[in-house]
Amino acid sequence: MPPSQNDIAKHFRDLHSPQDPLILTNVWDASTASAIASLPTTRAIATASFAIAAYFGVDDENLTKAQNLTALKIFVSAAHRINPALPVTADLQDGYDKDLPSLAVTAKEAIALGAVGCNLEDMDNAAGTLRPLDEAVARVRTVVDAAKDAGVPDFALNARTDVLSQEGTTLDDAIVRGKAFLEAGACTVFVWGGPKGRGVEGGGEGFGEGVRGEGECDDAFGRRVFGSTGDSAVGSCKGEYWAGVVDVCDEGG
Secondary structure (H helix, E strand, O other): OOOOOHHHHHHHHHHHHHOEEEEEEEEHHHHHHHHHHHHOOOOOOEHHHHHHHHHHHHOOHHHHHHHHHHHHHHHHHHHHHHOOOOOOOEEEEOOOOOHHHHHHHHHHHHOOOOOEEEEEEEEEOOOOOOHHHHHHHHHHHHHHHHHHHOOOOEEEEHHHEOOHHHHOOOOHHHHHHHHHHHHHOOEEEEOOOOOOOOOOOOHHHHOOOOOOEEEEEOOOOEEEEEEOOOOOOOOOOOOOHHHHHHHHHHHHO
């Protein structure tokens, strides 16, 4: 009997281990999804809005929900042709919809396409502003509840905070937001260092024992490394268009 979507989501959550950090490769078309899914060392794959936008020939901030979900459908189909149980997590940017009921629909649409996790930013990308904390927390909770309604209660929401991209903010502000997101049901927290790459070293300790964090590649076509308490940025990497695939292929033999 094949695993259910929630079984795959549970497995994806279990892969976030302090002793064995999860390396996720971002895919951007059917070819990369197939190539990465074929590697014996691949434990899960992820999408990246920047890479998908580049595939469609638009800027990241102009990527539409329809384009993103269309790409997700292709990725999941390509990956699951090779491994039907491979977890796929989707970059849903800021969730697109301003009202909570519409956000819930978006989350359910991604789940219906096969996603078992997603990234959700606390920016309002249309306005170009950071959402107030209570609003951002409500959006995290909405996605978590939507996943439960869709039959995937173990859906792994990775809550991203862009607070460090704002003038006058500190790592303490990121920790406050991260803790609030975790309390609202997020699985992990991603503290983005902003366009100038402000350091988040040591920030993981502020989230408490056993809390997981994420470090992300500087290049959207590379890889993302998930880890746990100690440093929010567990690892980083840089690479040109194919470097991420070549690097992972090398590791996979």
